[in-house]
Amino acid sequence: MQQPIAILDSGVGGLTVVREVMRQLPREKIIYFGDTARTPYGPRPAEEVTRFTREIVDYLVQFRPKMIVIACNTATAVALDDIRSRVAIPVVGVIHPGARAANGRTQTGIVGVIGTEGTIRSGAYEQALKQLSPNIEVISLACPRFVPLVEQGNFRSQETYETVSASLEPLRSRKLDTLILGCTHYPFLVDTISEVMGSSVNLISSADETAREISTILYDRNRLARNDELPVHQFFCSGDARMFKTIAQQWLGEQIELTPVVWQVPQIG
Numbered sequence: 551m552q553q554p555i556a557i558l559d560s561g562v563g564g565l566t567v568v569r570e571v572m573r574q575l576p577r578e579k580i581i582y583f584g585d586t587a588r589t590p591y592g593p594r595p596a597e598e599v600t601r602f603t604r605e606i607v608d609y610l611v612q613f614r615p616k617m618i619v620i621a622c623n624t625a626t627a628v629a630l631d632d633i634r635s636r637v638a639i640p641v642v643g644v645i646h647p648g649a650r651a652a653n654g655r656t657q658t659g660i661v662g663v664i665g666t667e668g669t670i671r672s673g674a675y676e677q678a679l680k681q682l683s684p685n686i687e688v689i690s691l692a693c694p695r696f697v698p699l700v701e702q703g704n705f706r707s708q709e710t711y712e713t714v715s716a717s718l719e720p721l722r723s724r725k726l727d728t729l730i731l732g733c734t735h736y737p738f739l740v741d742t743i744s745e746v747m748g749s750s751v752n753l754i755s756s757a758d759e760t761a762r763e764i765s766t767i768l769y770d771r772n773r774l775a776r777n778d779e780l781p782v783h784q785f786f787c788s789g790d791a792r793m794f795k796t797i798a799q800q801w802l803g804e805q806i807e808l809t810p811v812v813w814q815v816p817q818i819g
């Protein structure tokens with residue numbers, strides 16, 4: 551039996567990584583978990599996000615994955631090391647790949663990062679970027695209103711434009727030439743973000759770079775899939791299955807097999 555790659559997020563955001571993995575590594579089987587019942591993770595305390603991430607990983611290990619991808623910046627920022635210490639397979643996050651891509655793209659050395667409150671509060675991008683380039687200037691901004699829009703499938707309405715435009719206002723006067731979409735939900739809003747920021751700003755999504763990292767790790771360990779037939783992926787979500795399925799099928803451009811999971815839902819905070 552083919553061992554899958556397990557990918558998780560607080561909701562539909564990690565599907566931006568899934569799409570890239572499907573494109574770059576079409577033979578790999580994917581098991582995806584979107585914790586839509588408990589999204590958003592952004593406003594939650596680090597300990598709670600770590601606990602949720604552990605619970606999802608514990609659920610996913612029953613499928614004997616060969617790798618775990620934390621396709622959520624908020625969870626990567628606070629729980630990557632914890633999960634690495636708990637499982638014996640490679641665990642990939644999305645922050646270092648995104649930082650690497652941005653560092654390779656910027657000409658001015660001024661890079662913006664947008665993400666959830668949790669990701670921005672952690673300073674994880676700033677740390678990763680400074681490790682790569684000590685003189686880089688990083689301008690960070692939390693955009694807490696973006697994730698709920700994406701989870702509602704509201705990608706291109708007037709409300710979305712107004713929300714994106716108002717949220718990004720503090721960045722528009724700054725001289726950044728590269729902006730990291732430091733939340734895996736944000737590529738769903740990429741057209742609007744690009745319209746607001748203008749064409750001179752490079753937008754970096756960690757999805758492509760993360761998929762490349764997955765590919766390198768599997769290649770180095772001689773674990774790339776060799777099957778002739780294309781795999782059937784499996785999707786799980788803890789909340790509104792209809793909304794998840796609609797968004798996933800639209801984003802991935804194919805029908806998906808979705809299993810709703812009953813999950814306990816604590817309140818935010």
Ligand code: DGL
Pocket residue numbers: 559560561563564589590591592593621622623624625666669697732733734735
């Ligand atoms: N997509 C996730 C991230 O990259 C989480 C967003 C949220 O649940 O607040 O941070």
